[in-house]
Amino acid sequence: MSYKLDELAGEAGVAPRTVRYYVQRGLLPAPEFRGKDTSYGREHLARLRAIKALQQAHLPLEEIQARLAGASLPEIERLASGAPPRAALAGCPGAEVACPPPARAGGERWERIPIADGVELHVRGDAPERSRRIALDIASRHSTLAPRGSR
Structure with missing residues (x-):
């Protein structure tokens, strides 16, 4: 399918200027x-x-640009649906969250690990692997916790 600028912007819910x-x-x-x-x-x-x-x-635009760089159309569509990229999950056995992309020069990088609706852990990109594993362990266990009031 082919879109004119205004049609594309309307379908995506953004302004043509964006x-x-x-x-x-x-x-x-x-x-x-x-x-x-x-x-x-x-x-x-x-x-x-x-x-x-x-x-x-x-995510800031710089991080978004890094995640989209070189991504295939199916991967981009997966990201558009809100799911983590499959390639990012490959290095994190049992993880439901994306592993961070390789470190980039210029600025400190933090990984966001969602725990629950409105709750996330932040792990600095240069944190020791042990720290990262602790965060991923917490994230993987959150889905097995009983809902509040049912314990």
Whole structure:
């Protein structure tokens, strides 16, 4: 399917200006044609939806860009649905949360590990592996805890 700028923005629930900004920042690939006949495709829509889902997880645009970089369309669609990327889970046996991407130069990086609705653990990117395992252990156990009032 092909979209004009206004159609794409409407489908994704963003302003056309936001689409242009994301293209400029490299979060979205450039559209297929320029000028009056500019068109956007399925990947553009999936990326916009993934960006929104990752923003709702409170990730900054730099982190979102890193997660989308080199991702396949099925992976982007998975992110758009709010699910963690499969590749990110591969290094975390039994984890339901994404492992952090490789460290990047420039700035401190923190990993967010959701525990429950509105609750998350934060682990610094350069934390010892033992600390990271403790956080993942807590995250994996939260789903087995009995709901409040039923103990």
